[in-house]
Amino acid sequence: MINFLNIEYFLEVEKVRSFSKAAENLYTTQQAVSARIANLENELNCKLFLRSVPLEITNSGKKFLFYAKQINCINEEIQKEFKNISEDNSGTIRIGLTYTRDYLYMPDIIFEFQKKYPLYTVKSISDNISDIEKKLHSGKIDLALGAFDDCELYNNSNIDLFFFDDEELVLLVNKNLFKSIFSESCIKNGVFNFYEFDKLPFILGHPDNLSGKTSKIFFEKYKINPIIKAQSDNIQTILKLCVNGLGACFCPKNLFENSSVFNRKNELLVIKGVDELKHRMYFGILKTNPKIKILKDFIETAINITNHIENYNKN
Structure with a gap:
């Protein structure tokens, strides 16, 4: 097997056409350079240089030069890649989270x-929360972000949880739709009898995502047999149907308040502050993941930047 160092010495000798000059550039002895070239010639069973002054490369040497340059480039790439990996400087982080x-x-x-x-490359993989949890357990993703239902289950398994942020959903209803069903005084007073919301049509999200699970809890608590007008996995579709007056929907408060796409916010009644609409979000990491250090750095970055944005918005 050809030694990478022998190739490095060969390329330097070919460049300067002198064993002594190559030895000087490589910080070694002339005998060491000469021995490595001789080893290469023995392995290839041919002469690479004619021992003249200056050295003259043979036809075999010219052919080997073509491959030697490619091998040297590959060697440099390998050294760089594995140096970065060993120092946690490069790689890919796969994070599973909902589209929203x-x-x-x-x-x-x-x-x-x-x-x-x-x-580093960060690859975000959008999916419903149930599939995200499965992918995390199987190692198909490195990180999961979600409002996990059973933190005790995760704490007792092979998943580490790290608190990220509080998330609140709001219930959105087109004002004209609401007025057509309930009295206008409800909007002015901000006092709602949720048990009467069985008269209200709804647009629902994916049953496994937070909005879908939240709606189920909300309906069960207030004994609502919902009138479901539409269902969609896409929050943008749900919001557009909602603002057009098809029905009420559950939406993350941050998305509603910070997104520039909702230029018709004034047409919507926003119902918030309901306990069932509040959740805690966590990052989940498989305890056996070899990239645990860089993943924790990613989480720390996520928490810091999110806190900074929230403080900026408050001010």
Whole structure:
């Protein structure tokens, strides 16, 4: 097997056409350089240089030069790649989260993380929360972000949870739709009898996502047999149907307040402050993941940038 160092010595000798000059550039002895070239010639069973002054490369040497340059480039790439891996400087982080959270949080977090780790690729994988949990357990993703239902289950398993942020959903209803069913005084007073919301049509999200699970809890608590007008996995579709007056919907408060796409917010009645609409979000990491250090750095970046944005919005 050809030694990478022998190739390095060969390329230097070919460049300067002198054993002594190559030895000087490589910080070694002339005998060491001559021995390595001789080893190469024995392995290849041919002469690479004619021992003249200056050295003259043979036809076999010219052919080997073509491959030697490629091998040397590959060697440099290997050394660089594994140096970065050993120092946690490069690689890929796969994070599973819902489409809405991806849209809400990841642009700012990834941008900030890239400042510190420019050689890392962050791959966000949007899915429903049930499939995200399965992918985390199977190792198909490195991180999961969600309002996990059973934190005790996770604490007793092979998943570490790290608190990220509080998340609140709001119940949105087109004002004209609401007035057509209930009295206008409800809107002015902000006092609602949720047990009467069985008269209200709804647009629901995916049953496994937070909005879907929240709606189920809400309906069960207030004994609502909902009138379901439409269902969609896409929050943008749900919101457009809601603002057009088809029905009420559950939406993350941050998405509703911070998104520039909702230029018809004044047409919507926003019902918030309901206990069933409040949740805690966590990052989940498989305890056996070999990238645990860089993943914790990612989480720390996410928490810092999110706190900064929230404080900025308050001010």
